[in-house]
Amino acid sequence: MGRRVRVVGIEEPETALHPGAAAILRSALLEASRHTQVIVTSHSPDLLDDKDIEPESIISVTSREGETILGPVDEASRTSIRDHLFTAGELLRLNQISTDEEEHKNSVDQKLFAF
Secondary structure, eight states, rough: OOOOOOEEEEEEETTTOOOOHHHHOOOOHHEEEEEEEEEEEEOOOOTTOTTTTTGGGGGEEEETTTTTEEEEEEEHHHHHHHHSSSSSSHHHHTTTBBBOOHHHHHHSSOOOOOO
């Protein structure tokens, strides 16, 4: 019997994908996440255009003065997504989704890699 894959990382899976197929890709990624941890990086608002995406499942990356800031999306974005005012994709298109920099500062001492 084969070994179980624990983590799958996919860099910009929407590359060369018709925007209309983003929902199918999103569905496949969600199905895969039921069996293994799936980490996806994307700049695609089409991939994030789903009212069922929870803000807690999104990690935002911002570059500020040469520093990479990684963390949950800011409170205004979380509220907008949670209250179904906007999808994460709509916020991304409007350039209104950003990293919660306060949360980033609070977790700066935490290790990114744990063994």
